[in-house]
Amino acid sequence: MKSFFLVLAVVMVTVNLTAQDRTETGMYFVGFSDKTGSAGILDNPGAYLSEKALLRRARHGVTVTETDLPLPGSYVNGVKATGVKLWLRSKWMNGVVVAAAGPQLDQLRSLAYVDTVYYVAPVQYDRLAEEPTIPSLDHPAPNIGTIPVNENFYGYGWRNIEAMKGDSLHVWGFRGDGVTVGVLDGGFPNVGYKYFLGYEDEATIPANYDIVQQDSTALDGSTHGATVLSTMATFRPFLFVGTAPAARYVLFTTENSEGEHRLEEINYAVALEIADSAGVDIVNSSLGYTTFGEKGMNYVYEDLTGKKSPASIAASLAFERGMIVVTSAGNSGSDPWKFISVPADAENIFAIGALNSDGSRAYFSSIGPTPDGRIKPDVSALGVEVTAMTASGRGVTGANGTSLASPLVTGLLACLIQAVPGATNREILDAVRATADQAAAPDNERGYGQPNFAAAYRYLMQARK
Template sequence: MTAHKGETATIIFFLIYCLGLCLPVAAQSGGQARKHLIYFRDKANSPFSVDNPQQYLSDRAISRRHKQQINITARDLPVNPLYTAGLKSKGAEVLYASRWFNAAVVYCDSSVYTELVKLPFVKNGQTLSRRNTSTVTIRNGSASPKPAPANNRRLKTDRQTYGAAYNQANMLGVLQMHEAGFRGEGMHVAVFDGGFSGVHRVPAFAHLFEESRVKATFDFVDKNEDVFEKDTHGTNVLSTLAAYQPGTYVGNAYKANYYLFITEDSRGEHNIEEVNWLLAAEFADSAGVDVINSSLGYTTFDAPSRSYSYNDLNGSLAIVTRAADYAAATGMLVVNSAGNEGNKPWRYISAPADADSALSVGAVDSLGRRAAFSSVGPTADGRIKPNLVAQGLLAAVVTPGGQVVRANGTSFSGPILCGLAVGFWQANPTLTNMQVIKYLERTASQASIPDFLIGYGIPNFSQAHKLAQEEENKSVIFPNPVQNNQLQIRMSKEFINQRINVTIYNTVAQKVVKEIIATTPVSRNVVVDISSLSPGIYNCVINGNDGPKIFKFLKI
């Protein structure tokens, strides 16, 4: 793991307890050695506590939860180190541990695996790979990139400045976003991919290193810190976000901070790659990342890994889908490409694009017409996917050699739109991750008639920002109708730093819920538990210093 100065001790903790960086234990002989996921029964007698999250979360991670009123729960706790020690004592090599799944990735043969699943603290296990995929890494060298033009001056927002990236940025209103001063400053973005070959040498990325904005790197496949190798795909993806070479190419969030993680193993397709995604997301959470970009998708795997059918893409089954939803539950915005199966027999989105809380992105051409290859919805349980679209047909990307070329895929429409989301959230920092998605959807090109081909359509910064700013000055209930047991209220500025009385009445004016909730300058989002309410129409009355506000909502 490459961690640059300014990182907290949390990264060191994560390396020790979550990545399992310890002296390896040789796998015992007794059959072919493979990687397995071992699920633990509980987190009983843990040395960690939800009351002391500084043990395992950075200040940024805690702040992100606080701003969005997300409680730290037992799922955030690291696995019990006694349990991982117990696995090692049986001869397994513990490679990683997962907080959210309460599990460990181990490497051992079948005889050891049989013993592991019998342990009293083990719930069950799953084989993740056909063989050990560890290899000797071939490095690309460490030549320093040539300096790119300084970017501390005002950027001209014209076709010449953006070069080949002009249309894909202009389609989303990114030029206006940059003109308004939102280029990703202060935002932290993690990119999951198969490799970032040449990024450390390409002039268009030089500013990231000169300004120390590559915050951490790690290869979860081969368990080392070198990510500037292997696949070129991640380089192309990163360029749409972070490249900066005025006159040639400008990415959509070129001033953000970046975490570069290899989770994809191009040597085969196995469930271990889903777990790599999970582990990278957990690290991103611990480090305080705001946004995850993933241009990855999974449906079919090599034996003995379990493949998915379309019916499995219901938002709750695939390993990587559950990981994406857990990541979103911590307050991170998860942006994932929809997939490139639209003109193939599969046709539909892949995991984790089916995740309920992920912003799934399809592809259009330069004129806004759906690209034939762009995967379609709905999810198996009937939800609209993709959520939104951006240019993915003949999108401009930067290669490891520094050239600008055209490429096709939702792999590129995803990060192109992700850059918009980063700047939009920067411009509206009091929003939750889910509100970011909803504002982009509500102001997209076909917001009133979403479909299963391009979802809500093409979003636009200016329109989304205008709506968000208008609603800054009024209190709103979202979403409405309410589909779960949490009523969320975004309080207007007049309710900052107040104790708010929230009272809910049924249709015959009976008081059914009453709560007193405090707001802060950084968190004006109020969450009210309505699990006691039956489906139906209710009136919500909010009382603060300036009198009552009355809202009507529907619980379904």
């Protein structure tokens, strides 16, 4: 825990100092100095982590640490006693987000256990309930049965999967069964409509939670998340089959359509915490941050170390706990910025670039390296004219961007997790890099190249003999 809090201090230094001194009503992050008195105890992790989460950690040899403990109730109550409105809790960041103003900020900074208070966004939403209840993320998986794996049956989805030899995984029976995939985005309207994903039983509609507005449904908002989800989850025989149609999905709205602010990065971190606690195996986040609605929050290239953004730090914490986090590299390749975005800069995140249909880099796909010389993106996948469901859920369309390349890879990684259940997250990602089409000479335009998931499966199986 202490090491993360030291890293978090670096994040706070990067926040514009004038923003820290602001006194107008807004959303503020309040960070605690420790977790003294936390209700959670290290020898009883079942009180705050699901059985699935504990099994994933055990498979990776990961122990529960103080970072995983809930926030001390006395600290939270002390913050609330100042009259602020509590909005979010983050055990990994060891703090809360509150709506506060004026004298309240001075009171917060005077609390002995508070070591930082900084501005993250204007107040944009309100809620009636002080403490919303996060719904159960446990739900049944879609039952798609035995299916033929061919271009006719997969319809417009065939092009998405065939280039990365993902069809071989499906032929061998690996379509994401038993794997839980988290998806972080801006909203998922219409996915509850029967013909969007093709699920016959409404009970299999993905579990979801809106962290932005703090309500019980993410099945509204931006259509971007629905488009992303469809590339993985759709099962519409003879029209469109996604890359992991048998996986279970958990949806989180973390992106705020009202404007770009640093609070979205904290939303991202909180979503990963919830996903970890629920036992999610792999996460897709087709999101990226470089510039914000207020210039004092903007990043510069030198910030892309993976250690400055709460989202990037949380992605690394999720990896340490056995999860795989996949993200889009960004679509700034032809812009003056040109480089990857946050959280693609995280060391252990799997950042995905975009390719044309001939395997060449799409002109818009963001490039590396990171300032400390790490290769980014990690790999690249089809990102031009990617088949996805239309916003209405009644047909298919072609979409462009690393936002579409990322879920194609995420879905096939879910299939690989099913195929080699004993493999660690690092072993799986190393195998994908080692068998991609330019593994011998990776660069900062395509990374290790286009994955070959059939070869990655063989690589893993050979390594485990």
